[in-house]
Amino acid sequence: MGEHVIKLPDVGEGVAEAELVEWHVKVGDLVREDTVLAAVMTDKATVEIPSPVDGEILWLGAEIGDTVAIGSPIVRLKVAGEGNVKNTSPGESGADGIPAGASHGDRLPPAQNAAPSSSGLSRGSAGSPEPAASHPRRSADPRDKPKDDGVKKDRAIPSLSGAPRAEGEKPLASPAVRLRAKEAGIDLRQVPGSGPAGRISHEDIDAFLARGPQVARAGLARKDGVEDIKVVGLRRKIAEKMALAKSRIPHITYVEEIDVTALEELRTTLNREKRADRPKLTLLPFLMRAMVKAIGEQPNLNALFDDDAGIIHRHEGVHIGIAAQTPNGLVVPVVKHAEARDLWDSAAEVNRLADAAKAGTASREELSGSTITITSLGAMGGVATTPVINYPEVAIVGVNKMMVRPVWDGTQFIPRKMMNLSSSFDHRVIDGWDAAVFVQRIKALLETPALIFVE
Template sequence: MVEFKLPDVGEGMHEGEIIKILVKPGDAVEQDQPVIEVQTDKVNAELSAPVTGVIKEIRIAEGETVEVGTTLLVIEQSAGSAKEGAAATQEAVRTEEKGEASTPRHVTSRPTRALATPYVRQMAREMKIDIEKVAGTGAAGRVTEEDLRQYAAAASTKPAKRTIVPAANSEAVTAPVEKISVGKHAGESMSRIDRIPMKGIRKKIAEHMTKSVTIIPHVTSVDEMEMDQLRGLREQMLPLAQKRNIKLTFLPFFIKALVIALKEFPVLNASIDDAAQEILLKRFYHIGVATDTPDGLIVPVIKDADRKSIFQLAEEIAQLAELARAGKLTLEQITGGTFTISNVGPIGGLQANPIINHPEVAIIALHKMEKRWVVREDEGVIRWMMNFSLSFDHRLIDGVTAVRFTNRIKELLENPTLLFAEMV
């Protein structure tokens, strides 16, 4: 009996959902015949029978989510298939004993289909390699990308030979096997790829972003605002900030406007408890500030931003950014955020669709500030303008609410004296 278990059909996959079972107990199947359709968060794949035989047992159901390694089917392997597999294995042993298999990754017959992800199989096809002849060094004998490269390198430098077992009183005969062609362009491309492990912070970022876009239906609203008055206010405050050794950017003003608007539109300062099917409206304002670091995007959190002055916010922003780039942030400093702001303006960009920092329900991105020709009171004038984007969770926030929210932020920043009137 052969237990057919759920393989890793996508790099790093942990589980998959059974979409369709294509066979039933008692069905005869051929090796490589599709038997199950499975969906993961990365791929939708068709799984094929590893051997020829008869389906004896089905241990899963359609719609069920199972982990990698779970037995899906039990197949009674046919006698002919089993004998062919055993004969092939014996032939490989004889060949090895005669010293002809100089590289363990060379011709190795299997009684079952080679284990490999769809990407590796595609890579093998592009390199014109029969993947069934490549010995896998990965988990459970899985063929990896490195196995293909090693196989191709060995095949291109030394012709493989096959051994014919001689009849009685006859001499052994060896015949050269045609060198496997890996394809000029495929081989050159492979040699110019640098492989970097997805690990650490970058891996966590990838997992978090995937979770966010999988769970949250994102909608993005884009608007622009005039920055002349805010620029003037900041210029007035710069001398005082410099006396206190404070780097005063525009970000503290944006955070203040954001907090005022969040108090008026509490649904944007919330999260959804999916398990309990509840909306959590938060009456504290912990603002995450997306920060570029050598290891990737980190979001340190300014706690109780509504209780801090412009200068206090400026100091904390600078301190957290320095800690983030040095990799010295504590868990307390990167958790508990209720809303995130991403300021990409200093490096450019007119518009973006920022990804929400789950479990938050919205994120705002600030883009580059530049002089533009605009119309005011039916006359063309030059103004400092800036675009900004709001991505929001459409399960909780309607488009009208989102636009009213950004209109309020725009009003406060275009007339920054209102910031001081609204501060508590």
């Protein structure tokens, strides 16, 4: 019998580290070759780590949410052959600094203020782990609670504390008191009792009723539980990106309503007459073509702002990010070179990228490189929004929901299909006037959609 250490492999894309987002195994599990052990995330791409050998899991080298350097040990297995770890005595360190005694589910101890170690593990700004000791111990963690011994040590006696009883705890009261509480719609679990062992009396009912509107009635018991959810993986990356954008970019938001009645008529006609091999057109391809034409007149909108260097990187190619909600969270697949795509090509590419994003198979290249972004909540788009710019871009165009509204044509009110665009701009780079001109140009193109096709 021997031991085999699995290191975090090079997942490609030139990255030096990855975040552990999921364990598929636990200590003691028997695994076969190619069994998926863990999932790690680089930027917005998730990569599964398979086992190269059969064996039993002895040790897991990281916690969910840890950042692990490429080449760092993450799993230790007991294998039938010699393995790839030299024999070590108890107390000595094995390969890559993994303690020989770490074979019973121990993990590397997180150090809050230690200097970086060769293990490559880190906890964001909390620092890197301590060098592995011969008897690793996990640091104190609020999640590590003593096992319940059957005694409710934290349950207060109502007669002393006045606190409501825990769910499932039967209150003590006479039949007359219970009948009165039932007729008054009072949940006796919410009534502090002043008698022996918290027994509830009529006086306690009177005092409870005197407390007024804050009284909890039967069926409306208060809930005080708090669930702690660790922010990891894609959600953490979204949080970091949003915080960066809002802290560094002074946003200006411009909202304009657009009459899309003619556009909807054209879209319906094109979908009815389209070839069978062409995708169904939505609003997005028309908006993309309108943005490309407007950017041709205002190229500063198609740019990235390096605020550290004080340089605006203005791009000739228009690479439009399409913010998409997926089961795992918000991602932004990118339609590259939108300036070279017609309506049908744009629609096909949007559909392809949306499918890949929802399936979690979009590559890093497909999720990066945008120069301007569209965000849309579809039918849930609301009347107006304040979209957050996809840093370091300088503009984002938000699509709100379409509604039929009465519009005065000079002689009468007529029903028109109206939609708002809510667009945000980096005010360091784009002045309010320029933002308005850009949106007004898009408005003109969408309200007279034939202009979209005029070169």
